[in-house]
Amino acid sequence: MTTDQFTFTVTKTDGAARTGEIRMPRGVIRTPAFMPVGTAATVKAMYPDQVKALGADVVLGNTYHLMLRPSAERVARLGGLHKFMNWPYPILTDSGGFQVMSLSALRKIDESGVTFQSHIDGSTHVMTPERSIEIQGLLGSDIQMQLDECVKLPCTEAVAEKAMRLSLRWAERCRVAFGEQPGRAMFGIVQGGEVERLRIESAKELANLDLKGYAIGGLAVGEPQDVMLRMIETVEPYMPNTKPRYLMGVGTPDDIVESVRRGVDMFDCVMPTRxxxxxxxxxxxxxxxxxxxxxxxxxxxxxxxxxxxxxxxxxxxxxxxxxxxxxxxxxxxxxxxxxxxxxxxxxxxxxxxxxxxxxxxxxxxxxxxxxxxxxxxxxxxxxxxxxxx
Known part of the structure; x- marks a missing residue:
């Protein structure tokens, strides 16, 4: 049964692991959940009805790719992302931050946002926290992610701290830009590299924003599994247990099993399709x-x-x-x-x-x-x- 609000209920726990339901107008997401990645409004090599028949309750779309082609404004004119890709169920969109950092030929980061060149045609674009939320709103996604700065691991503690603090400031701007949207949600993203004190501070500060859900970002970028799991264990006590926990970009079946064991509710990764x-x-x-x-x-x-x-x-x-x-x-x-x-x-x-x-x-x-x-x-x-x- 759906609802006109965004709600999350934990129905059972087993150690740190939990199972539950996210309810929203477009459907129910059973957790722990794996979200197939539909980067450019398609889960590659699959029909939408196949994806649903396999048991997927939600798919992921990508802000960076869709803003460049066909453009968020065009998708909005065509009725929104759900209609555009023939997926009437929940959609989560990432903020585009990771792709800006990893795919752009040239980029400049400052307090206002990121100026970058498209990997497609070299055109220049500006992604601010407000613009990221605007794009996700034009797409019409049900769960929207804050813009954050992603750093490659390993990195120095100073680099991780600078990116974490910028991401916190951007989270507040995203929260204001998102406002109140009944039935939809905006998630914050915990950053801090491999540094435990930074991860804990990030989780605490984001919890104070009272968002609908929280993600752990900046992992699954080549670090050993034990580092990833240690970061999950570090931040889990500081992530509100009444809100969904989303580990971004993970991963292998073993990564998923071990992360569920540690209390994570949501996952996405291109691995099974790629x-x-x-x-x-x-x-x-x-x-x-x-x-x-x-x-x-x-x-x-x-x-x-x-x-x-x-x-x-x-x-x-x-x-x-x-x-x-x-x-x-x-x-x-x-x-x-x-x-x-x-x-x-x-x-x-x-x-x-x-x-x-x-x-x-x-x-x-x-x-x-x-x-x-x-x-x-x-x-x-x-x-x-x-x-x-």
Missing amino acids: AGRHGLVFTRFGRMNLRNARFAEDTRPLDAESKCAASNTYSRAYLHHLVRSNEILGMMLLTWNNLAYYQELMAGLRKAIAEGRLEDHIGEVKEGWAKGEHDGKVEAGAGAVAASA
């Missing part, structure tokens, strides 16, 4: 690189017990052939399998938390990954593809 386009699949047996020659005459499906047709119908030999031939169908089927697996993973975690058996469930999941179906090995080359996601 990996699928490069021949890498995620299954309950671990990863498989379908480019590997040993699949050339393997007549088994990816997973005979999966409910996904891409996983239980097509042979590994056929999928190997499609991948090696660079056929579009291969990209579509492997993406379909990957998103199905991610949604099955989330459903299993929600069920285990509700039943109070999360630790046993995680043990079973990890045993499946380690054992594999027939040789117990993660495919060679998988890491390289994943790292590019």
